[in-house]
Amino acid sequence: xxxxxxxxxxxxxxxxxxxxxxxxxxxxxxxxxxxxxxxxxxxxxxxxxxxxxxxxxxxxxxxxxxxxxxxxxxxxxxxxxxxxxxxxxxxxxxxxxxxxxxxxxxxxxxxxxxxxxxxxxxxxxxxxxxxxxxxxxxxxxxxxxxxxxxxxxxxxxxxxxxxxxxxxxxxxxxxxxxxxxxxxxxxxxxxxxxxxxxxxxxxxxxxxxxxxxxxxxxxxxxxxxxxxxxxxxxxxxxxxxxxxxxxxxxxxxxxxxxxxxxxxxxxxxxxxxxxxxxxxxxxxxxxxxxxxxxxxxxxxxxxxxxxxxxxxxxxxxxxxxxxxxxxxxxxxxxxxxxxxxxxxxxxxxxxxxxxxxxxxxxxxxxx
Numbered sequence: 001x002x003x004x005x006x007x008x009x010x011x012x013x014x015x016x017x018x019x020x021x022x023x024x025x026x027x028x029x030x031x032x033x034x035x036x037x038x039x040x041x042x043x044x045x046x047x048x049x050x051x052x053x054x055x056x057x058x059x060x061x062x063x064x065x066x067x068x069x070x071x072x073x074x075x076x077x078x079x080x081x082x083x084x085x086x087x088x089x090x091x092x093x094x095x096x097x098x099x100x101x102x103x104x105x106x107x108x109x110x111x112x113x114x115x116x117x118x119x120x121x122x123x124x125x126x127x128x129x130x131x132x133x134x135x136x137x138x139x140x141x142x143x144x145x146x147x148x149x150x151x152x153x154x155x156x157x158x159x160x161x162x163x164x165x166x167x168x169x170x171x172x173x174x175x176x177x178x179x180x181x182x183x184x185x186x187x188x189x190x191x192x193x194x195x196x197x198x199x200x201x202x203x204x205x206x207x208x209x210x211x212x213x214x215x216x217x218x219x220x221x222x223x224x225x226x227x228x229x230x231x232x233x234x235x236x237x238x239x240x241x242x243x244x245x246x247x248x249x250x251x252x253x254x255x256x257x258x259x260x261x262x263x264x265x266x267x268x269x270x271x272x273x274x275x276x277x278x279x280x281x282x283x284x285x286x287x288x289x290x291x292x293x294x295x296x297x298x299x300x301x302x303x304x305x306x307x308x309x310x311x312x313x314x315x316x317x318x319x320x321x322x323x324x325x326x327x328x329x330x331x332x333x334x335x336x337x338x339x340x341x342x343x344x345x346x347x348x349x350x351x352x353x354x355x356x357x358x359x360x361x362x363x364x365x366x367x
Contacts, residue, residue, distance in 0.1 A: 196235035
């Protein structure tokens with residue numbers, strides 16, 4: 001009898017331990033409220049996989065990072081919708097935004113057909129960039145802190161081995177698992193689409209000169225740049241769509257390297273001010289000089305926003321796996337080529353705010 005009682009007591013004790021362990025594990029999985037040291041605050045997460053993915057799906061979780069500013073929120077929504085509708089894979093969106101956009105974003109995501117998407121909202125604190133970015137006081141309104149979110153990928157998705165980063169002005173027309181499976185060479189922390197690849201070089205902007213190589217982004221008159229011994233005619237790459245190997249990223253301290261070149265520019269003004277005008281691309285070009293892999297050019301068919309004219313045939317646009325409206329002519333505002341393709345994936349704003357912005361932009365363009 002005593003042995004039986006002892007056995008029952010041990011079994012009960014083990015069951016209690018097991019229950020407490022499961023509860024703790026569940027808590028750790030769901031607890032996302034602790035702020036990170038970089039001011040990237042997780043806010044929201046939908047952990048349940050959509051029902052449509054339960055059959056014949058790719059079980060690999062694919063993290064996709066996208067920045068979502070309030071004035072361009074419709075672009076991010078359309079991009080995510082196009083990715084979500086084209087894949088059977090378990091995609092989780094890590095949406096980086098500013099605090100005043102969170103409520104608007106959450107309301108939009110809860111609308112059909114986006115309510116079953118898996119997502120995580122991260123509040124980006126612009127103070128992270130203090131001392132690292134030189135902002136022209138006369139152009140302070142044009143400064144977009146979220147463009148630097150891609151520099152902090154390991155903090156955004158701390159437990160992932162690989163992530164996909166996409167800009168908000170893209171539409172995906174194929175299963176993004178193919179892009180995720182892009183092979184990276186040993187020692188490479190990222191794969192980009194080179195500006196001299198077969199698709200972009202055929203439609204290079206006429207008269208743009210050196211906009212598609214390093215001299216268009218860096219000031220080669222500065223000694224600091226010359227000492228790097230980077231050839232000025234080296235083909236640049238587009239950082240609007242890329243794959244990151246976060247294991248290599250952490251090993252090589254890529255974020256710290258990027259911040260170093262950001263801070264140096266504040267002191268020495270190392271970026272070119274003639275052609276490209278970008279303050280996000282130059283640090284990436286320096287850190288990844290001849291140290292990056294390439295993605296399939298069809299996964300970043302760009303320049304759709306370079307002008308209002310159509311640079312590609314309808315057949316080519318249909319065959320493209322990812323369309324990118326980089327440039328001034330965005331499909332949600334100004335007249336842009338193939339805006340009707342973007343419209344297919346746009347989900348109307350339930351608050352009407354973004355629709356109002358679009359109407360104002362179109363009216364301005366008409367004048």
